[in-house]
Amino acid sequence: MPKPKPSRLAILTLLLCSLTACASRDDDDRTPDRRACERYVDHLIELRLEGSIEDRAAHKAALAMSLGNGAIDHCITTMGPVELDCVAQAATLEAARACTPNR
Numbered sequence: 001m002p003k004p005k006p007s008r009l010a011i012l013t014l015l016l017c018s019l020t021a022c023a024s025r026d027d028d029d030r031t032p033d034r035r036a037c038e039r040y041v042d043h044l045i046e047l048r049l050e051g052s053i054e055d056r057a058a059h060k061a062a063l064a065m066s067l068g069n070g071a072i073d074h075c076i077t078t079m080g081p082v083e084l085d086c087v088a089q090a091a092t093l094e095a096a097r098a099c100t101p102n103r
């Protein structure tokens with residue numbers, strides 16, 4: 001007796017179910033990539049320098065150097081996308097700090 005061939009509808013249904021499962025996974029646990037963490041650190045520096053006019057570029061460079069890769073590595077290992085999005089939308093340093101109350 002020959003094996004029945006799967007119908008196109010069954011294959012399409014399986015494919016759509018697989019895609020739906022992948023698309024609906026919980027992204028809150030995703031590890032941020034290095035570029036996202038670089039933007040995070042840069043935004044925090046910008047918030048820190050808010051209102052600073054004299055030698056802003058020099059202050060920014062000094063802060064970036066002092067934070068170094070440690071801040072980026074810390075972001076990659078401890079931050080989640082929800083926190084990063086919150087910080088990205090923060091208009092003040094205090095608002096950014098509120099995004100990560102347990103850090």
